[in-house]
Amino acid sequence: MWFFFRRKSSCQVAKDRLKILLITDRVNCSPEMVELIKKDITKVISKYMKIDTENMEVQISAKKGNSTKGGKAPVLYANIPILDLHKQGGQFL
Amino acid sequence: MENNVIVVTSGKGGVGKTTTTANVGTGLAKLGKKVCLIDTDIGLRNLDVVMGLENRIVYNLVDVIEGNCRMKQALIRDKRHQGLYLMPSAQTRDKSSVSPGQMVKVIEHLKDEFDYVILDCPAGIEQGFQNAIAGAQRAIVVTTPEVSAIRDADRIIGLLEANGFGQMDLIINRLRPEMVRRGDMMSSDDVVDILGIPLLGIIPDDENVVIATNQGEPLVGGSSPAGIAYSNVVGRIEGQEIPFMNCEKSISFFSRVTGIFHKA
Numbered sequence: 491m492w493f494f495f496r497r498k499s500s501c502q503v504a505k506d507r508l509k510i511l512l513i514t515d516r517v518n519c520s521p522e523m524v525e526l527i528k529k530d531i532t533k534v535i536s537k538y539m540k541i542d543t544e545n546m547e548v549q550i551s552a553k554k555g556n557s558t559k560g561g562k563a564p565v566l567y568a569n570i571p572i573l574d575l576h577k578q579g580g581q582f583l
Numbered sequence: 584m585e586n587n588v589i590v591v592t593s594g595k596g597g598v599g600k601t602t603t604t605a606n607v608g609t610g611l612a613k614l615g616k617k618v619c620l621i622d623t624d625i626g627l628r629n630l631d632v633v634m635g636l637e638n639r640i641v642y643n644l645v646d647v648i649e650g651n652c653r654m655k656q657a658l659i660r661d662k663r664h665q666g667l668y669l670m671p672s673a674q675t676r677d678k679s680s681v682s683p684g685q686m687v688k689v690i691e692h693l694k695d696e697f698d699y700v701i702l703d704c705p706a707g708i709e710q711g712f713q714n715a716i717a718g719a720q721r722a723i724v725v726t727t728p729e730v731s732a733i734r735d736a737d738r739i740i741g742l743l744e745a746n747g748f749g750q751m752d753l754i755i756n757r758l759r760p761e762m763v764r765r766g767d768m769m770s771s772d773d774v775v776d777i778l779g780i781p782l783l784g785i786i787p788d789d790e791n792v793v794i795a796t797n798q799g800e801p802l803v804g805g806s807s808p809a810g811i812a813y814s815n816v817v818g819r820i821e822g823q824e825i826p827f828m829n830c831e832k833s834i835s836f837f838s839r840v841t842g843i844f845h846k847a
Contacts, residue, residue, distance in 0.1 A: 499766030501773070504730050508777055511730070512737050 594735030596706030610817030635799020683717035690718030
């Protein structure tokens, strides 16, 4: 679409920031807590496979659902790229 | 009458609660309604100044609650508009001098006598907020198209929901259409999408609001952009179907050529 050729407008930046902010506000979950969850997930999964901790994403985001407010329910979203599936007992830290 | 007690709230300070209260109240009075405005910001009263009634205060809300005067003595009648009354707040007291239960009692007295009782809520979510929402059934949430104001509005909506409010409507204040068109301000659609409550009005940023506040005469009903916008809000509260001002959509080259993405 045509807006691919434009730089990200400050309006879009505001919307993106608000989306994350409000969802963490609504479920009463701070960004620090998300960071802790991310660390723990890394630890657990690293036991079984080698994952790309640099590029993994963990965030609470919205999913269209049957929640009353704005029709969006919070979901914990994790995108964890796998480097090596078979490597057992990978890095712990 | 059902749902005739309305609280105007926002969470964040300085987004236009008092201006909205004054204009909505005055507008409803201009339509021939009997309206009582209550300033619930104890210790920092402002509604009297915006209404231009600051020189006529003798008794206030705290006097009524403490029994120092009768309800009628504290109500200031606005001589410019038939049926418009103001219950001022106390300037030299603090929020703890009123409890939610006492507010409910005051409103019980007033709501049968008036077509509308409109409460101007203080900023914040502490006791002043709890007092202001205690007697109301309906809320108008005021916000501006800024991240901080929207975040606070979202928190307020959550608190109102938890307090059993069924009807909550949104007023987006200080919108600047040219900034929305440039992509440097969230549009009313963006804000409604984020907050998820019905839109009651869009008030454009208008220097006439400052002039009106200087003069102590709400601008609702006038010909300025904000005056017209507030008149529309008043009409919608009265159940009229009034279309929203559509001055903010960004017009992309593609849609300008095809014309299919924009209805007139």
